[in-house]
Amino acid sequence: MFKPARMKKLRIITLDKYADSAVSSLHEAGLVQIEDISERIQQDAEWRQILKPSSASPFTGKISSLLMKTSGTVDFLSSMARKEKGILPMLKGFINPPPIEKVEVEALDAQELIKKAEKTLEEVESETKPNEEKLNQLDSRKTELENALKVSENLINFNVDLGLLEESDYVSFIAGKLSTESYNESKGILENLTDEIVIFDQDSELKGFKILVIITVKKHSDEVLSELRKLEFERFEFSGLSGKSDEIIQKSKSELESISTDRESVLSNLADVSAKWLSQLTALKEQLEIEKQRNEIFSSFGKTENTLMFEGWVPEKKVKDALVTIETSTEGHSIVDVSDPDVEKDNIPVHLDNPRFAKPYELFVHMYSPRLPGI
Secondary structure, three states, rough: OEOOOEEEEEEEEHHHHHHHHHHHHHHHHHOOOOOOOOHHHHHHHHHHHHEEEOOOOOOHHHHHHHHHHHHHHHHHHHHHHHOOOOOOHHHHHHHHHHOOOOOOOOOOOOHHHHHHHHHHHHHHHHHHHHHHHHHHHHHHHHHHHHHHHHHHHHHHHHEEEEEEEOOOEEEEEEEEEEHHHHHHHHHHHHHOOOOOOEEEEEEEOOOOOEEEEEEEEEEEEEHHHHHEEEEEEOOOOOOOOOOOOOHHHHHHHHHHHHHHHHHHHHHHHHHHHHHHHHHHHHHHHHHHHHHHHHHHHHHHHHOOOOOOEEEEEEEEEHHHEEEEEHHHHHHOEEEEEOOOOOOOOOOOOOOOOOOOEEEEHHHHHHHHEOOOOOO
16 A cells, blocks of 8 residues: 555657647646756756757736636635525535536637636626625715714714814814823813813713814814824714714614615625626636646746757556657657656656555645655
8 A cells, every 4th residue: 555656757859839739638638747857957068058948838927817817706706605694504515515516618728718718707897897896885885874873973962063063274173082081181281282272072972981072273283183192082083974963873874774785785696696607717717727837837848949848757557648648749749758767866756556445545645745765
């Protein structure tokens, strides 16, 4: 049990026009683990005479960008998906998770996949963007109303139209909450700053705090605020509010209820979009991830003017399959050298060759021993 398979080393040379086909076919078959030879080319003078490091496919940047956008959209739609509430559905999901939905996808080259991803994301965005914008507007308005509610509830005992507290060219109005202990300390400090100041106070519903409304000449407002901040004064923002506190409270609560209803409608729309697109986008994300890996692997190769060379590892039992795959994908325009690994120099990857009953335990070996020094 836990027996590493014997590995063979492949060195493949093919015309550059067949390299993408060869890599895609080997990747799809899962036969070969590619070795990065770019560093060896840079360090070995003999290799540098005939080869130079290759570079990633020109499509890599675009694919990476689309993958990032697709991943973000998948995460967003996953958060919008309808979920059963309660602990029972959650436990059932852990014990007996639903099967993963399979989505059939067509084989596409990099350019075709880019076009498909752009078109799909454009269609999804046309359905999500209006709902996201509406949701942002509702959330922004909700924040404004919650602030208006908080300020009005704190200032309700002053029985004043909050519109009258708007700052003018000459007078500043400052309202906020301060602990009773700090208030007693601050009163003398503020009155010593200037004679041009009036302080109104009321007990807060929160025990141990005072609600203050301070009126002062505008030129003293910064100094007054500076002293209050030292005492952990919580300032209320009432700009744009008008009417008495009880009126604002009533209107704010009514509008908040309406916003809650509108939000539920928007979230329902987004849940419909999620149900329609999530599985397709998840499949697209996987396609882009695979294509990104394929395109990035070219930076591990060496190249001449018309050819590419790469090295890889294959289990001895799979050598024939790998050779057939390379021969077919390059239409015979390739040279393959098969050799035994150098136990002293090569960093040989592990491929476990176990009977079927032992397969589930291979994971634990991979966790602790991803590579062996030799075979």
